[in-house]
Amino acid sequence: MIQSRGFCPRCGEKTDPDVGADRPTRERGLCRACYLEEQDLLETPELISIELCTGCGSYRVSGEWIDTSDGMPEIALKIVADRIGIHRAVDDFDWYAEPSMVDTTTVAVECEFDILVEGGYEHRTHSITVRFEPTTCTRCSRIAGKSYASTVQIRATERTPSEDELDRARSITAAILNERVDLGDRDAFLTDVIERPEGLDLRLSTTRLGSKVASAIHADLGGSLDTTSTLVTTDSDGQDVYRTTHAIRLPYVRVDDIITVEGDVYLVESVNRRVGARHLTTGERQYFDTTDIVDAIVAHRDDAEQATIVDVTDQHAVQVIDPTTYEAVTVARYKGVDVGGESVEAIHLGGTLYLLPSDE
Ligand SMILES: [Zn+2]
Numbered sequence: 001m002i003q004s005r006g007f008c009p010r011c012g013e014k015t016d017p018d019v020g021a022d023r024p025t026r027e028r029g030l031c032r033a034c035y036l037e038e039q040d041l042l043e044t045p046e047l048i049s050i051e052l053c054t055g056c057g058s059y060r061v062s063g064e065w066i067d068t069s070d071g072m073p074e075i076a077l078k079i080v081a082d083r084i085g086i087h088r089a090v091d092d093f094d095w096y097a098e099p100s101m102v103d104t105t106t107v108a109v110e111c112e113f114d115i116l117v118e119g120g121y122e123h124r125t126h127s128i129t130v131r132f133e134p135t136t137c138t139r140c141s142r143i144a145g146k147s148y149a150s151t152v153q154i155r156a157t158e159r160t161p162s163e164d165e166l167d168r169a170r171s172i173t174a175a176i177l178n179e180r181v182d183l184g185d186r187d188a189f190l191t192d193v194i195e196r197p198e199g200l201d202l203r204l205s206t207t208r209l210g211s212k213v214a215s216a217i218h219a220d221l222g223g224s225l226d227t228t229s230t231l232v233t234t235d236s237d238g239q240d241v242y243r244t245t246h247a248i249r250l251p252y253v254r255v256d257d258i259i260t261v262e263g264d265v266y267l268v269e270s271v272n273r274r275v276g277a278r279h280l281t282t283g284e285r286q287y288f289d290t291t292d293i294v295d296a297i298v299a300h301r302d303d304a305e306q307a308t309i310v311d312v313t314d315q316h317a318v319q320v321i322d323p324t325t326y327e328a329v330t331v332a333r334y335k336g337v338d339v340g341g342e343s344v345e346a347i348h349l350g351g352t353l354y355l356l357p358s359d360e
């Protein structure tokens, strides 16, 4: 059959020879109207079903759970935008979409498109229904099932951990969790916090998270850290599943303990892997291994009293009234001891009065 050039073989309209060169051969001679009539310029689904977690509000796209704080209309818009298929002939398009709730789990998205195709604009409207199916995501069901892979135990040597130490451990854990969540790690969560008479157990979702939390707490609070793992089960792929336990044992000494080492008296100012303590006569700071000072504690800062200042002798000495004996005594003074007031914090130990550095 011979095609008459310049006329549409379907409707006989005059055609522009410059238009349609990119079309498949058999559509090449058609006028614009006849050609576009046959084309689905946009491919849009009429109905999209999306799983939505009732626990955390996340939704599932191609198997992946996506966390969001968006509501259903906003999620529906995003999903619709991802699902629009474009015909190869379309050069560009503008679109406007209005989502509206139809019922508690259904959003209708009314879309209008201005499509640039073969040098002119076509207008199209599509109505897309997004139906949300309420369900529970894998993370929420693991949390509900109290699933955990690692336990961090916080204990202390010959004492119970203080509230301050436990608060510190909790806030370190929270910071690490927030960091993981910010990085989009959906598997990182704290399953349980169990308060025990001897300390605290933190149950964490993954062994990796457990190690991270344990080493961060250990680095901050000091003491010893022992890790053990036990085989708990074999998963569906025949892989062994281990659960790790990190036992942190905090040192006996704590900040503000007063210790004696080889006859010298110190105030403990920091406890990390090593103990930092201030010499209460010279003011020098010294470091000790926690194991070296197990029996060194003689008092606590709470035992100190206010000693009335009689006279500031010089930069190395001050005369005060000993609050235990009520006698005026001259005591060694060092940098950090505040003698600007009427009294100074002091502790009477073994017949000697020691001044404490100001507690800023
Ligand atoms: Zn035609």
Ligand SMILES: [Zn+2]
Residues within 6 Å of the ligand: 053, 054, 055, 056, 057, 058, 136, 137, 138, 139, 140, 141
């Ligand atoms: Zn969830």
